[in-house]
Each structure stands twice: as C-alpha cells, then as structure tokens.
Amino acid sequence: GFAALAATSTFAFQQMSAVDLAQQGDDPAWAITEGLTTEIGPRPAGSDREAEARKWAVATLQKMGFANVREEPYQMPVWQRGEEKAWLTGPFLPQSLAITALGNSGSTGPKGIEGEIAYFASFDALVAAADSAVKGKIVFIDNQMEPTQDGSGYGLYGRGRFMGPSVAAKKGAIGIVIRSIGTDNHRNPHAGVTNFADGVTPIPAGAISNPDADQLVRQRQRATGPLKMKLLLTPKTIGDQTSGNVIAEVPGSDPAASPVIIACHLDSWDLATGAIDDAAGCGIITAAAKHVMTAGQPRRTIRLLWAGAEEVGVFGGQAYFDKHGKEKHAVALESDFGADRVWRVDFSLPDSADDLAKRIGVALAPFGVVTGHGEAHGGADVGALIQAGVPAVDLQQDGTRYFDLHHTPDDTLDKVDPAQLRQNVVAWTATLGLLANSSDSELP
Amino acid sequence: GFAALAATSTFAFQQMSAVDLAQQGDDPAWAITEGLTTEIGPRPAGSDREAEARKWAVATLQKMGFANVREEPYQMPVWQRGEEKAWLTGPFLPQSLAITALGNSGSTGPKGIEGEIAYFASFDALVAAADSAVKGKIVFIDNQMEPTQDGSGYGLYGRGRFMGPSVAAKKGAIGIVIRSIGTDNHRNPHAGVTNFADGVTPIPAGAISNPDADQLVRQRQRATGPLKMKLLLTPKTIGDQTSGNVIAEVPGSDPAASPVIIACHLDSWDLATGAIDDAAGCGIITAAAKHVMTAGQPRRTIRLLWAGAEEVGVFGGQAYFDKHGKEKHAVALESDFGADRVWRVDFSLPDSADDLAKRIGVALAPFGVVTGHGEAHGGADVGALIQAGVPAVDLQQDGTRYFDLHHTPDDTLDKVDPAQLRQNVVAWTATLGLLANSSDSELP
Ligand SMILES: [Zn+2]
Ligand SMILES: [Zn+2]
Ligand SMILES: [Zn+2]
Ligand SMILES: [Zn+2]
Missing domain, CATH: 3.40.630.10 (Zn peptidases)
Structure with a gap:
C-alpha cells in the first residue's frame, strides 16, 4: 500500500x-x-x-x-460523600442495601432516618402523585434502564436521578432512593449528580443497585403492609x-x-x-x-x-x-x-x-x-x-x-x-x- | 406421549x-x-x-x-465480621480496596495496621519463601483462578484462602490479603473460611476483588520501591x-x-x-x-x-x-x-x-x-x-x-x-x- x-x-x-x-x-x-x-x-x-x-x-x-x-x-x-448505608427494615428481617449518595444529596444526620417507602414505578408517576402520597415518606423510583448502543434511555430514565430528588423534596418526602440508572445486575450502586431546584432544601438522596431494587420490589409483592427503610447518608458541602x-x-x-x-x-x-x-x-x-x-x-x-x-x-x-x-x-x-x-x-x-x-x-x-x-x-x-x-x-x-x-x-x-x-x-x-x-x- | x-x-x-x-x-x-x-x-x-x-x-x-x-x-x-477496609498507601496516592475478611480472620484492632506488602505469585511461592521475606509484612497472594465447567481449580487456587493465612502467620506476617478465589472482574471480594493450624495465632486475613488485585499488581510494576498497605479488619469470635x-x-x-x-x-x-x-x-x-x-x-x-x-x-x-x-x-x-x-x-x-x-x-x-x-x-x-x-x-x-x-x-x-x-x-x-x-x- x-x-x-x-x-x-x-x-x-x-x-x-x-x-x-x-x-x-x-x-x-x-x-x-x-x-x-x-x-x-x-x-x-x-x-x-x-x-x-x-x-x-x-x-x-x-x-x-x-x-x-x-x-x-x-x-x-464541593459536595463530599460521607457514610452511606441503607436497610430494608420491615415487614421482613432487616436486609442491607448497596447504596450510594447522589451528588448534592442532603444528610440524614449521623443517626439516620427511618420511614415508610412510597413506591413509584417511574419518575412520571412521582410527578403525577399527590403530595399526600409522599409526605413524610421515603420515595422509591423503580425505573429500569435497558442497554442501547447509542445510550438513549439515559435521558429518559435519568430524570429519576437528575430531578426525582427535587420533585420528592417539594412534595414533602423525608428522603428518596432510586433504582440505579444502570443496566447491570451487580451489587454496585451508580453514583451521579442530582439537582435541587432553587429554594428546595436538599433531602437525603441515594441510588441502590439493581439487585437491591429487585429485592425491594419482591418484598413489596410479598408484604401485606407497607415496606420500611432505614437510611444513613451523611454527605456535606464544604x-x-x-x-x-x-x-x-x-x-x-x-x-x-x-x-x-x-x-x-x-x-x-x-x-x-x-x-x-x-x-x-x-x-x-x-x-x-x-x-x-x-x-x-x-x-x-x-x-x-x-x-x-x-x-x-x-x-x-x-x-x-x-x-x-x-x-x-x-x-x-x-x-x-x-x-x-x-x-x-x-x-x-x-x-x-x-x-x-x-x-x-x-x-x-x-x-x-x-x-x-x-x-x-x-x-x-x-x-x-x-x-x-x-x-x-x-x-x-x-x-x-x-x-x-x-x-x-x-x-x-x-x-x-x-x-x-x-x-x-x-x-x-x-x-x-x-x-x-x-x-x-x-x-x- | x-x-x-x-x-x-x-x-x-x-x-x-x-x-x-x-x-x-x-x-x-x-x-x-x-x-x-x-x-x-x-x-x-x-x-x-x-x-x-x-x-x-x-x-x-x-x-x-x-x-x-x-x-x-x-x-x-461463631466468628463475626466487623469493619473491613483496606488501602494501597504507597508509593502512590492512597487507593481504597474492596476487601472482605476471611472467616476466622484475626483482628487488626480498631486502628488498623500498615505494612510493606510481601508479594507472592502463588500459594506455593509463599510456602517456599524464607521467613525473612515475610516477617513483619502483609503477605499478598496473587493466584488468578480461571472458570471451568466442573469447578476444578477451586481446590488448587483455594489453598491460598484455606491455608495461606496459617502459613503466613507461621512465617511471621502481620497480616495477609489474597486475590479473591473467584473468576469475575467486579469490585466484589469473595468471602470464605480460612483455617489456622493448631497453635498458630490468627492474623488479620482478607480477600480483595480481582480488579483491586490487578491494581495492586500494576502499582507493583510501576513502583520503584516497596508497596504499602493499610488494613482495618475487626472481626471477633463470640x-x-x-x-x-x-x-x-x-x-x-x-x-x-x-x-x-x-x-x-x-x-x-x-x-x-x-x-x-x-x-x-x-x-x-x-x-x-x-x-x-x-x-x-x-x-x-x-x-x-x-x-x-x-x-x-x-x-x-x-x-x-x-x-x-x-x-x-x-x-x-x-x-x-x-x-x-x-x-x-x-x-x-x-x-x-x-x-x-x-x-x-x-x-x-x-x-x-x-x-x-x-x-x-x-x-x-x-x-x-x-x-x-x-x-x-x-x-x-x-x-x-x-x-x-x-x-x-x-x-x-x-x-x-x-x-x-x-x-x-x-x-x-x-x-x-x-x-x-x-x-x-x-x-x-
Ligand atoms: Zn463522563
Ligand atoms: Zn460520568
Ligand atoms: Zn459456600
Ligand atoms: Zn455451598
């Protein structure tokens, strides 16, 4: 040649x-x-x-x-990660969840918070929900992103991470946990930044791994009453x-x-x-x-x-x-x-x-x-x-x-x-x- | 039919x-x-x-x-897991390792231990080593197990987990970390029991994930002096x-x-x-x-x-x-x-x-x-x-x-x-x- x-x-x-x-x-x-x-x-x-x-x-x-x-x-x-732990605490035996705080997440304080889980199948379902369905609870958004060659889907499913915490905070949630914006099935949570709208006080916001989200969903199907979660996230801004x-x-x-x-x-x-x-x-x-x-x-x-x-x-x-x-x-x-x-x-x-x-x-x-x-x-x-x-x-x-x-x-x-x-x-x-x-x- | x-x-x-x-x-x-x-x-x-x-x-x-x-x-x-953390601490910037304590591991105490890494390519290399190559150091065994349909290999490579800690302890190591006896490439350490021979005092013993072991090996190739590790494992027997x-x-x-x-x-x-x-x-x-x-x-x-x-x-x-x-x-x-x-x-x-x-x-x-x-x-x-x-x-x-x-x-x-x-x-x-x-x- x-x-x-x-x-x-x-x-x-x-x-x-x-x-x-x-x-x-x-x-x-x-x-x-x-x-x-x-x-x-x-x-x-x-x-x-x-x-x-x-x-x-x-x-x-x-x-x-x-x-x-x-x-x-x-x-x-600069926002800095602190401790990050979470457990499903009821109605079954406590089970640890693989969680990571989202960038800009608020803190639960060193003692953590515990609350009833308010389940939403998607970001849009959270947006459509009445404040009363969210107030005082820990929101969970169960978006499942699927792999695509061009990465489309990140924008759609990613809204749960980008905007979910701000929406949940405005409706009175005490915390929010999302299914990771990710396509794997490993016990790895996916980090990433979230943005709280002007005037909205950040609430604790984390992502759990896909297998942990699956577990939450299965427990929800088997539970006769509400699911409970304990959340410990102690990030800070410096x-x-x-x-x-x-x-x-x-x-x-x-x-x-x-x-x-x-x-x-x-x-x-x-x-x-x-x-x-x-x-x-x-x-x-x-x-x-x-x-x-x-x-x-x-x-x-x-x-x-x-x-x-x-x-x-x-x-x-x-x-x-x-x-x-x-x-x-x-x-x-x-x-x-x-x-x-x-x-x-x-x-x-x-x-x-x-x-x-x-x-x-x-x-x-x-x-x-x-x-x-x-x-x-x-x-x-x-x-x-x-x-x-x-x-x-x-x-x-x-x-x-x-x-x-x-x-x-x-x-x-x-x-x-x-x-x-x-x-x-x-x-x-x-x-x-x-x-x-x-x-x-x-x-x- | x-x-x-x-x-x-x-x-x-x-x-x-x-x-x-x-x-x-x-x-x-x-x-x-x-x-x-x-x-x-x-x-x-x-x-x-x-x-x-x-x-x-x-x-x-x-x-x-x-x-x-x-x-x-x-x-x-009963042996109970405690805190478990590890870091590569030199000569490069500290890097956190995904680690888990092996069953029957000793404790580092709440402050952890830090030491030079004594590298061994295999369990057999550790067995063959002089005590002086191990004494006062943290042993690392770098066995890489490959997948097989019949699971053969677990016996051979598993010796690093089953017996490595006891052998290292006898030679005077202050701790031991092994490449996980596992075939994946995720940041998941593989737990499992180890057995200390009669009369051998258990030392802190953990397994790090395959990607973390790879990182240790790469740092070793790039470092001009010895590698250092900090280890915090606080299990106990009850x-x-x-x-x-x-x-x-x-x-x-x-x-x-x-x-x-x-x-x-x-x-x-x-x-x-x-x-x-x-x-x-x-x-x-x-x-x-x-x-x-x-x-x-x-x-x-x-x-x-x-x-x-x-x-x-x-x-x-x-x-x-x-x-x-x-x-x-x-x-x-x-x-x-x-x-x-x-x-x-x-x-x-x-x-x-x-x-x-x-x-x-x-x-x-x-x-x-x-x-x-x-x-x-x-x-x-x-x-x-x-x-x-x-x-x-x-x-x-x-x-x-x-x-x-x-x-x-x-x-x-x-x-x-x-x-x-x-x-x-x-x-x-x-x-x-x-x-x-x-x-x-x-x-x-
Ligand atoms: Zn990027
Ligand atoms: Zn990125
Ligand atoms: Zn087993
Ligand atoms: Zn088994």
Whole structure:
C-alpha cells in the first residue's frame, strides 16, 4: 500500500501516516488510561486528588511533546460523600442495601432516618402523585434502564436521578432512593449528580443497585403492609474549592486558522478509578493528537481540553467557555462515552463542510464506522461552545456496556478492551487529521 | 406421549409422571429460592437469622406435605465480621480496596495496621519463601483462578484462602490479603473460611476483588520501591452458639428399606442473600422430593437434610453424622454448586447397582446430562457419610459462572436462571425416583 499511497497527494500521505501510527505504533491511549487510573486513581472534582491528576496530566502532556501545556484553575462548590448505608427494615428481617449518595444529596444526620417507602414505578408517576402520597415518606423510583448502543434511555430514565430528588423534596418526602440508572445486575450502586431546584432544601438522596431494587420490589409483592427503610447518608458541602482544566496544543502551521478543540474530562466519581469515565477519553483524544502531530504539522492548531469537574456540573467546561468562548473555534469534539468502539459518526457542520464530512465518512468506513443522519452534540465540556454555534463532530462509541459500569465501583481499567480502545484512536486520528487540515472555506 | 407411557409398566409410568411434574408442574424450587432469599436474606451460621431461616424451612416443608419435619440443633463456635477496609498507601496516592475478611480472620484492632506488602505469585511461592521475606509484612497472594465447567481449580487456587493465612502467620506476617478465589472482574471480594493450624495465632486475613488485585499488581510494576498497605479488619469470635439442621421426610412404603438422603445447606455467607449458595440447592432437592412424592409413594424413605453451618466448617453435616451416622443409608446426594444446569452424572455405587446406574444414565440423557467416568463425592454435608461408605451419586452442575458469584455480594436471586433451575429439578426428580424405588439387592 505504501508505494500506491506515495503516488497520491502529500496531504493524503500524511493522513494515512497518522492512521498507520494509530493502528500499528505506540499506544499512548492505553498508557494514559493505565497511568492515570493506577497512579492517581479516583479524581473527585475539587479534591486534592483532582489537583494531583492535573499535575500528572501536565507532566504527561509535556513529555509527549505538546505545546502550551498549562493548568487553568477556577473555583467551584464541593459536595463530599460521607457514610452511606441503607436497610430494608420491615415487614421482613432487616436486609442491607448497596447504596450510594447522589451528588448534592442532603444528610440524614449521623443517626439516620427511618420511614415508610412510597413506591413509584417511574419518575412520571412521582410527578403525577399527590403530595399526600409522599409526605413524610421515603420515595422509591423503580425505573429500569435497558442497554442501547447509542445510550438513549439515559435521558429518559435519568430524570429519576437528575430531578426525582427535587420533585420528592417539594412534595414533602423525608428522603428518596432510586433504582440505579444502570443496566447491570451487580451489587454496585451508580453514583451521579442530582439537582435541587432553587429554594428546595436538599433531602437525603441515594441510588441502590439493581439487585437491591429487585429485592425491594419482591418484598413489596410479598408484604401485606407497607415496606420500611432505614437510611444513613451523611454527605456535606464544604464550599468553594479550586479545580481546573488542563490545556495542551499541537500548534498549527497557519497561525491565522481557527483551532480544532478536542475534549475529555479529567475528574471522575470517587467510587472507582474512572477508567471508562473518562480516563479513556483523555487517552483517546491525546493519542489521536499525538499521531497527527508525529505524522506532520497540521494546518490548524489542535487544542486539547482535559476538563475538570465535569461530573458534578460541568464547571470545567463552563470555565473554558468563560475564558475562551469568544475565541474562534473551527470545530469541537469530545470523547466521554467509554472505551468501546466507534460505530457511527454524526456531523453538525456548516454546508461549506459537506465535502469534508464526506471525506471523513470515507476515511472511517474501513474501520466499521457508519455515517449517521443525526446531529452532533459534542460532549458536556464543549457543550457551551456548540450551543454558541461552534460546529461539531461526534464519534459515537458503542454504549451497550457503558451503563453497566457508569459511575460504579466497577469503572476500573480491566473493563477497557485494548483492541476497541485502539479502534477509537484510529477513528479519532483519521477524523482529526482531516479536520485539522481542513481549509478556511470549509470551517469557520 | 401419555397413552404410549401408560402401556409401559406402572413403575415407568410413575417415574415419568414425577418428571412430567418437574417439567410442567409447579416450580417449588423457584418458590423456595425466592422465598428464602427475599423473606430471610443472608443466613450466617450460628446467627439469629439462621435460626429464623430454620423456622421458615420447617413451616415451608410442613406446608408442602413432608413428614417428620424437625430441627436438630447443635452448638458451634461463631466468628463475626466487623469493619473491613483496606488501602494501597504507597508509593502512590492512597487507593481504597474492596476487601472482605476471611472467616476466622484475626483482628487488626480498631486502628488498623500498615505494612510493606510481601508479594507472592502463588500459594506455593509463599510456602517456599524464607521467613525473612515475610516477617513483619502483609503477605499478598496473587493466584488468578480461571472458570471451568466442573469447578476444578477451586481446590488448587483455594489453598491460598484455606491455608495461606496459617502459613503466613507461621512465617511471621502481620497480616495477609489474597486475590479473591473467584473468576469475575467486579469490585466484589469473595468471602470464605480460612483455617489456622493448631497453635498458630490468627492474623488479620482478607480477600480483595480481582480488579483491586490487578491494581495492586500494576502499582507493583510501576513502583520503584516497596508497596504499602493499610488494613482495618475487626472481626471477633463470640464463642459457641446454637445452630441446627432441618430434616424432613417422604416416608417410603417399605419401612425396612434404608433411606435415600439428599442434602443442601441452609446457611449462607453474610454479604448477600445466598441464592446460588445454597438456597437454590435446597429448592432443587426439595422440589424433586415433592414431585416424586406427588407421583406416588416411593419404596424407600427420602430424607431431606437442609444442613446448617456448612460455610464455616460443615458443623451441620458433622452433627447429622454424629446423630445418624450409624443408621443405614442407601445412597447420598447433595446440591451445592449453584443453579446452572446439570451436565454430568457420576456414580460411586456398589457393583450391584450397575444396572441402576445405567437406568439413571438413560433417564438423564434426554435432558442433556452425560454419564461421567469419575467418582461421586457428594457434597460437604454428606461428606462424612460417604467417607464412611455410603454410596453416592453426583448430579454435576455447570460451574462456569459459579465462581463469578460464589461468596460475593452478588449472590442474589437475579443470578438464578429459572429455566436452568428447572432442568436441575427434572434431573434430580428422574434420579431420585429411580434411587428411591431401587431394590434392596441394588443398594445397601
Ligand atoms: Zn463522563
Ligand atoms: Zn460520568
Ligand atoms: Zn455451598
Ligand atoms: Zn459456600
């Protein structure tokens, strides 16, 4: 293939060369994912560990040869996990539940609370319920999310987590427990943030694992009277702390051209080492940029954003936008949906980029990636940019397994399949090379 | 099929009828497994919960129409779990490990202990090590058990759990942590008992999950100096407590004929509800006995033994043997290897039973069960009987998934496949009908 390629344009040669590196060369995506999860481990937003992770990131990116590597700090409010335990306490013998507090949960106090369970089959059922069905009780929302390749369902079922606690608090509940927003059947609760509406006092809010939710449902079917639950959640808020983004660049040959921005997030939930969410994402985007850089200087600058504090409210993405939102960006991409293979590419590009999109689709086809018909939405950390009109490309990862692991103690390196991780890097490298060498008539 | 069957002997008709019931009738195996795990949950040996489980068992067996249903209590020494936490503490940032104390573990005291890790690739490597390599350190044994259909490997790799702590203690270790004797990759440690040799003072001994063991190994590869671990395990022994077996019978038509004994164990580890270990076993043997009873009175009495306190040293099996070991038993069987399908039958029968074994093999073949060439060893609770010469039949279950779940928080009802559970009952019913109607010239 080499001789044939050499006969085509220098431009095409460069692209293949970067993709060749991605396919056959070093595997910096694995090295980053392994290093970050092994040496730093969990990286909660606004913590000392996240600060150590930023130092690790700066050192790693500098060593890899990127330019303008720096931290961009900001302040953010920090919520901290405390004790977390729960039991079904009646009418049967007490049984312990695998529970975790949702981010922003209130505290039960050190003695915990006990109450009758108010059962709701779905978030919508809770919304429809009279206050009297909820008042003084511990709400349970029994949404069962099923796996899908594109991750759809997270939005629908996730409402129980995002908004359920606020709705329950407004109706007078003393606490709320939800079936985890997850597709596995392990005794692992799925963490994640919830948001209380303005003026609503946070109540204790937790997620139990799917097997524990199944057990609750079975007990409910067998019980003649109401079910009872004891809940002990003692998280606290500790005010504003320092978090930060890490930025690095591959300087483009044309200083006047707008940069391509590619993002991941450096923070993780605290229950695991955040391998698929989102160490792998940082590995993928960084490996792709490295391969493009090694193959030859691109025309546009490639800017890497390893965002901080995504999990608890996209504070890093917002900080980036506040600082850089006025700068021109050619196109934005993010990798934040695990480490399984890219199966589809979606575009939200100006009409002037129709041919560019076609070239990307052709370049990706050999790697099992189909061109979708949907819009690209980027990821949370480039969401504000895209909202403001920056074009976007989504390299959609296979999400079938993602919500088995998402935000659980099981998000560890062994869940990353090295072959699929490399396919991500290949797809990203092919796409990034084309975007970073696109003309000013194609992208803004 | 019915008319054709009616044309064969009454005996054959009865057998098919019991198997028909097992295939198409009620599903008492599921009802027992669901009921016991939902209403009682975890059933640690010698605990109040195990006592409640015995009451539940007696009521259930009586309601099902079994005769001579009774508890047979005994005393046994009880070890109780306390706090259990561990961290890798150096040279990298502290990382929490998913750990559980092994049964009979010593305590670290409430402040925990911290020490250098002495790494051993296997139990045999620990045995071969000089005391000086272990003294004052926390031993880690890195055995990785792989899944097999017949469960072989548990004996080999299990030595790290059964004997590792005693060997480490003798060599002067201050604690020991092993890679869980399990085949999954979830953040679930596998509990289980360990035994300290006479005169050896128990040291703190725990098992960490496979992903945590992987993390330890990766840190070891990256660290330039020794790894450190902090360990907090505060179990205690509380002296002799009451445990007990539950016995029930299907009275045979010939009071002079020796009984068939079928066993399971009622106790479970405390981290989960013990669905596959061994509520399902009790469901399987009881459903089979019920179907045989419903189809017509067998010649031999069938005695059901729901043994107590198997997990921590087979105290129930020993108590049964102490009380009944001198009685004649025709043959012994046990179900204690999960709820996945029976795939092989093995026999340890007298020569006089060659034709009986052949009839069983023929009866099982339609259900996917092959006749093996190995010996039958029964289960732990009938082990003393078999040791003393009682014939045995093993209905070998598929163990490929068993050690993913064994003794973990994940041993919950959702892991039981109703279709495979029913296949177990069918195989047991076919076998039990033939054994319970065997002649005195075939079995003792
Ligand atoms: Zn993420
Ligand atoms: Zn996340
Ligand atoms: Zn067992
Ligand atoms: Zn067991």
